[in-house]
Amino acid sequence: MKAKMLTYTRQDSPVHRLTGATKLIIFAVWSVSAMITYDTRCLLLMLLFSLAVFRISRVRFQDYAFVLYFILLFFLLNHIAIFAFSPLEGTRIYGTRHDLLHLAGRYTLTAEQLFYQFNIALKYAVVIPMALLFLLTTDPSEFAASLNRVGVNYKIAYSVSLALRYIPDIQQDYENISFSAQARGIDISRKEKLPKRLKNIVSILLPLILTSIERIEKISTAMELRGFGTGRTRTWYRARPFTRSDYAALCLMVGISAAATIITFYDGSRFYSIF
Amino acid sequence: MSKTVIEFTDFTFKYRAQQEPTLHKINLKIHEGEKILIVGPSGSGKSTLAHCINGLIPFAYPGEISGTLTVKGTDTKELGIAGLSEVVGTVLQDPDGQFVGLTVGEDIAFSLENAAVPVREMHERVEAAARAVDIQELLTASPQELSGGQKQKTMLAGVLVSNVDVLLFDEPLASLDPYTGTGAIELIDRVQRETGNTVIIIEHRLEEVLHRPVDRIIVMNEGVIAADLPAAQLLSSPLLAESGLREPLYLTALKYAGCEITPEMNPQHLDGIRLETGAARLRAWYEASEVPQEAEAAPVLLELRDLTFGYDKQAPVLQGLSFSVRRGEMLCIAGRNGAGKSTVSKLICGFYRPSAGSILLNGRDLAADTIKERAEHIGFVMQNPNHMISMTLIYDEVALGLKLRGFAEEEIRGRVHKVLQICGLYEFREWPVSALSYGQKKRVTIASILVLEPEVLLLDEPTAGQDYRHYNEIMEFLRGLGSTGITVIMITHDMHLMLEYAERTIVLAEGRKLADARPEVILTDRDIVGSANLKETSLFALAVKAGLNQPVEFVRRFIEYDRGNRADES
Numbered sequence: 155m156k157a158k159m160l161t162y163t164r165q166d167s168p169v170h171r172l173t174g175a176t177k178l179i180i181f182a183v184w185s186v187s188a189m190i191t192y193d194t195r196c197l198l199l200m201l202l203f204s205l206a207v208f209r210i211s212r213v214r215f216q217d218y219a220f221v222l223y224f225i226l227l228f229f230l231l232n233h234i235a236i237f238a239f240s241p242l243e244g245t246r247i248y249g250t251r252h253d254l255l256h257l258a259g260r261y262t263l264t265a266e267q268l269f270y271q272f273n274i275a276l277k278y279a280v281v282i283p284m285a286l287l288f289l290l291t292t293d294p295s296e297f298a299a300s301l302n303r304v305g306v307n308y309k310i311a312y313s314v315s316l317a318l319r320y321i322p323d324i325q326q327d328y329e330n331i332s333f334s335a336q337a338r339g340i341d342i343s344r345k346e347k348l349p350k351r352l353k354n355i356v357s358i359l360l361p362l363i364l365t366s367i368e369r370i371e372k373i374s375t376a377m378e379l380r381g382f383g384t385g386r387t388r389t390w391y392r393a394r395p396f397t398r399s400d401y402a403a404l405c406l407m408v409g410i411s412a413a414a415t416i417i418t419f420y421d422g423s424r425f426y427s428i429f
Numbered sequence: 430m431s432k433t434v435i436e437f438t439d440f441t442f443k444y445r446a447q448q449e450p451t452l453h454k455i456n457l458k459i460h461e462g463e464k465i466l467i468v469g470p471s472g473s474g475k476s477t478l479a480h481c482i483n484g485l486i487p488f489a490y491p492g493e494i495s496g497t498l499t500v501k502g503t504d505t506k507e508l509g510i511a512g513l514s515e516v517v518g519t520v521l522q523d524p525d526g527q528f529v530g531l532t533v534g535e536d537i538a539f540s541l542e543n544a545a546v547p548v549r550e551m552h553e554r555v556e557a558a559a560r561a562v563d564i565q566e567l568l569t570a571s572p573q574e575l576s577g578g579q580k581q582k583t584m585l586a587g588v589l590v591s592n593v594d595v596l597l598f599d600e601p602l603a604s605l606d607p608y609t610g611t612g613a614i615e616l617i618d619r620v621q622r623e624t625g626n627t628v629i630i631i632e633h634r635l636e637e638v639l640h641r642p643v644d645r646i647i648v649m650n651e652g653v654i655a656a657d658l659p660a661a662q663l664l665s666s667p668l669l670a671e672s673g674l675r676e677p678l679y680l681t682a683l684k685y686a687g688c689e690i691t692p693e694m695n696p697q698h699l700d701g702i703r704l705e706t707g708a709a710r711l712r713a714w715y716e717a718s719e720v721p722q723e724a725e726a727a728p729v730l731l732e733l734r735d736l737t738f739g740y741d742k743q744a745p746v747l748q749g750l751s752f753s754v755r756r757g758e759m760l761c762i763a764g765r766n767g768a769g770k771s772t773v774s775k776l777i778c779g780f781y782r783p784s785a786g787s788i789l790l791n792g793r794d795l796a797a798d799t800i801k802e803r804a805e806h807i808g809f810v811m812q813n814p815n816h817m818i819s820m821t822l823i824y825d826e827v828a829l830g831l832k833l834r835g836f837a838e839e840e841i842r843g844r845v846h847k848v849l850q851i852c853g854l855y856e857f858r859e860w861p862v863s864a865l866s867y868g869q870k871k872r873v874t875i876a877s878i879l880v881l882e883p884e885v886l887l888l889d890e891p892t893a894g895q896d897y898r899h900y901n902e903i904m905e906f907l908r909g910l911g912s913t914g915i916t917v918i919m920i921t922h923d924m925h926l927m928l929e930y931a932e933r934t935i936v937l938a939e940g941r942k943l944a945d946a947r948p949e950v951i952l953t954d955r956d957i958v959g960s961a962n963l964k965e966t967s968l969f970a971l972a973v974k975a976g977l978n979q980p981v982e983f984v985r986r987f988i989e990y991d992r993g994n995r996a997d998e999s
Contacts, residue, residue: 294531295530295531295532295535315531316529318531319528319529319530319531319572322573323525327816330811330813330816331816331817333775333778333780333800333809334809334811334816334817335819336780336800336801337778337780337800337801337803337804337808337809338804338829338830338833338877338878338881339801339804339829339830339833339834340819340829340833341801357819357820358819360819361815361816361817361818361819364815364818365813365815365816368815369526372521372523372526372527373526373527373529375485375489375521376521376526376527376529377529377539378485378488378489378510379483379484379485379510379514379519379521380514380529380539380540380543380587380588381510381511381514381515381540381543381544381591382539382543383543384511384543385543385544385545387545388542388543388544388545389541389542389545389546389547389548389551390542390548391530391534391535391538391541391542391548391551391552391555392534392535393548395548
């Protein structure tokens with residue numbers, strides 16, 4: 155029925171035990187570092203590191219399989235697009251040209267292009283495990299508290315938590331509304347022509363929007379009655395104090411990204427060349 | 430005399446958008462530790478009164494106020510919603526709308542989080558509050574995993590946790606089944622005795638609330654206090670009927686038998702009631718009452734054969750369900766949450782496909798029919814009318830189904846006008862839907878289905894959230910449809926509805942059919958009542974108490990007689 159996508163499962167591992175805020179910061183720093191560097195040596199080391207962390211977390215393959223396939227599909231499309239639009243990007247960057255195979259017209263496969271695209275593939279491979287880990291090992295209840303901790307206003311942070319709370323309810327509303335619409339003859343399947351279909355979708359969206367507004371009014375009244383938004387700050391039931399391992403993980407991360415940056419820019423260019 | 434907690438003095442309130450005040454010169458004192466029940470029909474001002482106490486008025490719903498309202502000696506205008514929320518804890522009607530946390534624990538903690546209570550202290554207080562309502566095992570459960578009763582317990586813990594003085598319940602029974610509702614009333618009673626809080630319950634289901642004693646009942650009608658009496662006095666007076674409220678069924682039965690209700694009888698609870706000559710009178714009435722006629726059996730219209738369905742194979746929602754419905758019959762499907770009630774309706778309409786078994790209409794298998802084709806024979810009315818309405822004008826809304834089926838403009842107009850007349854909406858045909866009340870919207874949705882001239886009308890909780898007057902209106906309307914040959918199937922846990930309008934009730938439990946019998950048989954059978962989260966009807970208990978030999982038959986004759994009375998009134 156429903157594909158289980160990126161749902162948090164309660165497990166015990168060193169990664170799960172880190173606080174949400176730590177994981178959020180690590181994920182952000184890690185992604186930026188991986189985006190900046192084109193240094194193959196750094197990327198390879200970072201890949202090893204992220205795979206090791208992934209292993210430690212013991213998340214199960216079935217929990218992320220669907221999303222992983224989805225990402226791989228985009229990964230592939232991205233590579234085809236890079237080659238299609240800029241087949242000699244590698245040559246431009248590295249300043250040399252070693253032809254391997256002439257394909258057609260302006261499309262020639264060069265060693266530089268292969269190396270360049272290999273680096274891009276590595277970047278993906280470095281970031282994906284961390285992104286998956288952040289989503290799979292952070293309790294949704296901790297999202298809001300983590301955002302608030304890294305400086306986001308608590309009202310905005312709480313709206314993230316509210317969205318997570320009410321998405322299943324709104325999905326249920328949508329199902330009910332679309333059933334009753336279909337029973338009355340509003341067809342939103344492919345059988346209907348596109349303009350008609352769009353019009354029909356609008357007539358389903360109207361009640362959905364109205365019921366959602368009604369829901370929002372109820373929730374905001376309920377929240378106000380329980381004192382939301384009166385203080386300048388608030389505490390979080392699910393907030394956890396930073397432990398020694400949080401500080402250790404953060405230090406390690408800062409160290410790695412600093413090292414990666416230094417190595418990358420040591421010779422003045424962020425592209426590491428083997429040519 | 431104990432201290433006054435809440436005091437209204439010459440209090441008048443008018444909503445900004447309205448011409449007339451909703452509350453007129455209210456004078457009311459509520460003392461510390463009292464348990465008050467406020468009853469009244471829809472629009473009587475009882476919810477407005479509650480909103481004044483918790484500060485939603487005037488801070489969230491602005492309007493004009495004259496006179497004063499003080500809570501613990503301070504004028505509410507000076508306190509604000511946040512200030513009031515430290516004194517008055519409100520449990521709203523709809524537990525889903527109020528459940529803001531991702532888990533039970535977070536939701537209970539919500540008000541503490543907002544007050545910036547340190548995390549360690551917060552955990553201790555949440556645990557204590559959860560224990561007080563007996564939900565400590567479920568602190569990490571998400572709202573989707575909870576039953577209605579468990580959600581309500583969470584709500585109650587969520588206000589208890591901030592040590593309020595006053596607990597305000599806005600229609601606590603509205604979204605609960607009868608059994609869970611009884612549990613809620615018992616829980617409120619226990620919590621009040623343990624904490625000594627002042628409790629205010631707003632509710633129109635008098636009989637259910639009186640399951641546990643209250644100190645005073647305040648009757649609201651048309652914005653004024655129509656009565657402020659102890660339960661025994663109120664039930665002995667004609668004030669309830671004058672305000673359009675329903676008295677407990679057992680008292681109606683006693684009145685039919687010619688008994689006068691007096692405060693000395695203890696009429697507020699069946700366990701403590703003193704019948705004396707009443708028993709003999711009931712017996713005499715029973716013997717004199719007519720034996721109800723068996724209705725002629727009409728041909729079978731809809732038949733379910735061995736229906737099985739499940740989202741995953743390990744946990745089927747329905748297992749081998751079979752039943753049949755006759756033409757023109759009024760049928761109820763009952764069962765606790767998760768028993769498979771709404772799944773049955775979704776299978777009949779074709780929203781889901783059964784994994785085994787078949788559904789037959791007039792002997793023809795519906796398996797190959799699409800949702801749209803089935804809808805021409807079987808109309809489905811959802812519980813929430815806002816889920817169904819997609820046009821802005823009433824006429825367009827009702828005409829939509831016909832337009833989409835490509836009927837000629839002339840024919841559409843004729844059919845829509847006819848249906849609007851049947852539903853009593855003809856005068857409003859050019860109105861926007863948004864100008865209607867909830868009950869009228871419900872009728873618009875019924876009209877938009879009836880216009881397709883279905884043979885079967887399937888309704889999910891047709892009377893949810895309606896007061897006695899509107900309940901009567903909708904149900905008499907549906908009964909009128911029944912007599913024109915339309916088959917009406919209702920999914921409900923409203924016992925009054927079942928008893929008074931259904932010819933037959935099917936009870937589901939864990940995806941199987943548990944019973945299929947006349948409602949009075951069902952509602953007097955302890956085992957069935959227990960496994961379907963229903964409650965034994967008080968009529969049965971009365972008959973037993975009066976020593977009648979055939980209590981089930983007594984219930985049946987009462988309903989038959991009462992139906993006659995009701996039809997005469999309307």
